[in-house]
Amino acid sequence: MHVFRFASLLLLVVLAGCTSLPEDSLSPAADTALLTASGSWTVTRYEEHNRDETHHYQGYRFSFDAGDVLTVTLPDGSKVTGSWRRGRDDGQEVLDILLAGSKDLEDLSDDWRILQLDDQRIELRDDNVEPEWLTFSR
DSSP, X not given: OHHHHHHHHHHHHHHHTOOOOOGGGOOOHHHHHHHHXXXXXXXXXXXXXXEEOGXXXXXXXXXXXXXXXXXXXXXXXXXXXXXXXXXXXXXXXXXXXXXXXXXXXXXXXXXXXXXXXXXXEEEEEEOSSSOEEEEEEO
């Protein structure tokens, strides 16, 4: 019986020692490389106030560049520069976007919760009273 208690206690100690790093210390470097890899992104979904507003971004190209620089190429070929940052907020993976220059670009400025991030798709959600959805695709 003592052997069973000792084995159970030992297992409990080992499992308790196998905790993960605190959420805020996790490095998103690998996923960040997906954002900054060559090639631009387009908005394939932007929903605000339960309305599809994707058409506002037709012809826009977004490049997540090194140094947290976000470059937007507009349909006329002109460029707008903003910023982006990957991180954590309240335990959630987030992508902070800051853009100015037009109402359409300012609408994308937010701290977006990351739902999916791979080399072809970035799916984001903002948890407002009426959630907003933003998806970038290659």
